[in-house]
Amino acid sequence: MEFPDEQPQFNPLRNRGSDRAAPTPLSIGRGERGGGGGGGGQSPVVPSDAVPQLITRLQQEIAEANPSNAIYFTVDFLCQNYPEHLEGFADIFHGAPDLEEERTQVAHFFALHKIGLARSSEFCKAGYDTLDSLMLLSADDLNQIETANGVEWPPGHKIRLQQGFGGCVVSLC
Known part of the structure; x- marks a missing residue:
């Protein structure tokens, strides 16, 4: 993928009026x-x-x-x-409201299991941003999520996540 060498100049007067279109x-x-x-x-x-x-x-x-x-x-x-x-x-x-609701439910799921918002955010960034996708997780997938976010979870968080996702389907149902 190539990017143009010249960067667009900042113009505070552009998009003046009714031609304000959100990015596609x-x-x-x-x-x-x-x-x-x-x-x-x-x-x-x-x-x-x-x-x-x-x-x-x-x-x-x-x-x-x-x-x-x-x-x-x-x-x-x-x-x-x-x-x-x-x-x-x-x-x-400008994200879709229904996706925002799903992510909020994921955050509540993590809060219910006393896991912080930072971990919830990392799961969402890795693509596990719905309760349905969390149901498909196994304890082995946690290492991939940790790697995808470029972080190293504290041992206590990792153990709590492994225990939580060992019986994740039961918790969600």
Whole structure:
């Protein structure tokens, strides 16, 4: 996969108006976006003189929209208009609500077994982000998840996970 040598310039005035389209899933990882698409590219460089322009634009957008939650509006605005600068965060932020619900259930499953959110996140990153996929896990798959995330779990966590996924199907049913 090849990436262009020139990085797109930051323009705080682009996408002004109704042509704000969210990034398509097909553009992820093709080099059309910044670093978060899984392709290993870098985020576009933002010149420091563009920051005041962006803040001015954000103030204008907030004044026009008058949102009830300005922080959420700001994050949403940045995700819609500048996803290449957020290294994949926009894709997570605009993720499908049903998938978010599944991931929440996975987090609750881990919390029920007194396993922290960090471990839950590692399972989701490795593709085990639904309760159905967790039912297919065996104690042997835990090493693959640990390797896929590039982490080394503390011995106590590993033992608790091995015990938990030894009888995982029983726990979920």
